[in-house]
Amino acid sequence: MKVLIIDDENKARTLLEYLMRKECREITTILQAPDLEKGVEIIRREQPKIVFLDIEMPKYSGLEILDFFENEVVDFQIIFTTAYNQYAIEAFKLSAVDYLLKPIDGSELKIATEKAIQNIKQEGDNYKLDDLKKAFQQLSINKLALDIPKGILFVSHDDIILFEADGMYTKVFLRNNKTELICKPIKHFAEQLEKTAFFYKPHRSYLINLKHIKVLSKKDGYHLIMENNKTIPIAKDKREEFIKIIQDVFNS
Numbered sequence: 001m002k003v004l005i006i007d008d009e010n011k012a013r014t015l016l017e018y019l020m021r022k023e024c025r026e027i028t029t030i031l032q033a034p035d036l037e038k039g040v041e042i043i044r045r046e047q048p049k050i051v052f053l054d055i056e057m058p059k060y061s062g063l064e065i066l067d068f069f070e071n072e073v074v075d076f077q078i079i080f081t082t083a084y085n086q087y088a089i090e091a092f093k094l095s096a097v098d099y100l101l102k103p104i105d106g107s108e109l110k111i112a113t114e115k116a117i118q119n120i121k122q123e124g125d126n127y128k129l130d131d132l133k134k135a136f137q138q139l140s141i142n143k144l145a146l147d148i149p150k151g152i153l154f155v156s157h158d159d160i161i162l163f164e165a166d167g168m169y170t171k172v173f174l175r176n177n178k179t180e181l182i183c184k185p186i187k188h189f190a191e192q193l194e195k196t197a198f199f200y201k202p203h204r205s206y207l208i209n210l211k212h213i214k215v216l217s218k219k220d221g222y223h224l225i226m227e228n229n230k231t232i233p234i235a236k237d238k239r240e241e242f243i244k245i246i247q248d249v250f251n252s
Helices: 010-023 036-046 062-069 106-123 129-140 186-192 236-250
Strands: 002-006 029-033 050-054 077-082 098-101 143-148 151-156 160-166 169-174 178-182 199-203 206-209 213-217 223-226 231-233
Touching: 002 010, 002 036, 010 029, 010 106, 029 036, 036 050, 036 062, 050 062, 050 106, 062 077, 077 106, 098 106, 143 178, 160 186, 169 186, 186 206, 199 231, 199 236, 206 231
Parallel strands: 002 029, 002 050, 050 077, 077 098
Antiparallel strands: 143 151, 160 169, 160 206, 169 178, 199 206, 213 223, 223 231
């Protein structure tokens, strides 16, 4: 059986191929692509039965693969290779899409591959495109697209600590001490995340992820210390509302 690995990290592709050759005897040909565009070219040319697809890649996210097959038959199984946490991958459980969490375990790879092979045998090659798109849309709810100079950065909500207004720009503080400057006002992100329970705007210049609060201090006025040690003021007219939200979110 022919398969394709699409991942922008060479080490990740090499490791996955090694594990496949060790654990999956049904796989006879393993192809590789460093990005989604080249992967789509290989899919059309070589017609692999299974595509192992990384989600977070430069320029195009793995979630955008179906956009390249808008009016075509999707005749391959998809297995995502992802660093998503359990909450973010719940969407996969209700779809025909499977996933492997990085770092990939050989036994889990074997199980996912066998499941894909059974799907091919039982259901034939054709996916229901609408069902797949619905699953991807559900998954995308847990990601945010950030326009950066080199392309689009897809960031898990859990990896965002806070947003800080900087004129008509916004600084996005991420885990691992990363910061991105986005050429959109903070209002843009506040509207996007309005219905996301864990994001809150305690001050006109800040939008925070409640999951990353480290300390709530009442000294010299209410303010928060986030996990990255950044101090965030709480506006006077927001204090009562904030306390209630904290109680509702963390004591429910």
